[in-house]
Amino acid sequence: xxxxxxxxxxxxxxxxxxxxxxxxxxxxxxxxxxxxxxxxxxxxxxxxxxxxxxxxxxxxxxxxxxxxxxxxxxxxxxxxxxxxxxxxxxxxxxxxxxxxxxxxxxxxxxxxxxxxxxxxxxxxxxxxxxxxxxxxxxxxxxxxxxxxxxxx
Numbered sequence: 001x002x003x004x005x006x007x008x009x010x011x012x013x014x015x016x017x018x019x020x021x022x023x024x025x026x027x028x029x030x031x032x033x034x035x036x037x038x039x040x041x042x043x044x045x046x047x048x049x050x051x052x053x054x055x056x057x058x059x060x061x062x063x064x065x066x067x068x069x070x071x072x073x074x075x076x077x078x079x080x081x082x083x084x085x086x087x088x089x090x091x092x093x094x095x096x097x098x099x100x101x102x103x104x105x106x107x108x109x110x111x112x113x114x115x116x117x118x119x120x121x122x123x124x125x126x127x128x129x130x131x132x133x134x135x136x137x138x139x140x141x142x143x144x145x146x147x148x149x150x151x152x
Contacts, residue, residue, distance in 0.1 A: 006033040006041035014045070020056050021046075022083020057084045057092035065100050068109045072102070074138025106139060106147050119148045 006028055013019060013027055021042055028038045045051040057079050064070040070078060072093065079089035110117065114130050122130070127148075134144040 006037035007044055009033070010041040010045055011050070014050050018056050018059060019051070020053050020079075020082045020084050021051050024051060026083075053084050054088045054091065056082075057088045058095055060084075061089075061092040061096035062099065065096050065105060068105060068112075069137060071105060071138045072097075072140070074136075077138075102139060102143060103147070106134065106143065109134070109137075110147070117148070 009028060009031055010024055013024060019027070024045070025038050025042060028041065029035075033041075042051065060079060060082070061075050064075050064078060075093050075096070076089055079092065080086070084092075113133060117126070117130055119127060119130075130148060131141075131144055134148075135141060
C-alpha cells in the first residue's frame with residue numbers, strides 16, 4: 001500500500017464514528033499500513049481536530065451514562081480498553097457525572113428494568129438478579145443496596 005493511503009482510510013473510518021487515537025491506529029495497522037504512514041495520518045487528523053482523545057472520552061462517557069450501560073469504574077474500563085489515557089478518562093467521567101448523577105440514573109434504570117421490584121418482598125434470587133444488574137454497569141454496591149432497600 002502507498003504511504004499516502006493511510007489518511008483517506010483514516011478519514012473513512014472517522015466518518016462512521018469517532019475513534020480514539022489508539023483505536024484508529026490499530027484499525028489502520030490491521031489494514032496493513034506502515035507505522036510511519038499511520039503516524040503521519042494520525043498527526044494530520046490531530047491537526048484538523050478530527051481525532052481528539054479528550055473529546056472522544058467525554059462523548060463515550062456521556063453516551064454510556066445516558067444509555068444506562070455503564071457508570072464510574074465501568075466507563076473507566078471501557079475507555080482504557082479503547083486506548084484513552086487515564087487522565088483524559090478520569091476527566092471525562094467526572095464531567096459526565098456532573099451532567100448526570102448516578103442516583104438519577106439508578107432511579108431511571110430501576111423504573112425501566114425493575115418497575116415492580118420491592119427489596120423487602122423479593123426472594124434471594126430476585127435480589128441477586130437486581131443487585132448484579134446494577135453492579136455489572138459499575139454502580140457501587142453500597143449505593144445499589146441503599147437505593148434498592150428504600151421503598152420508592
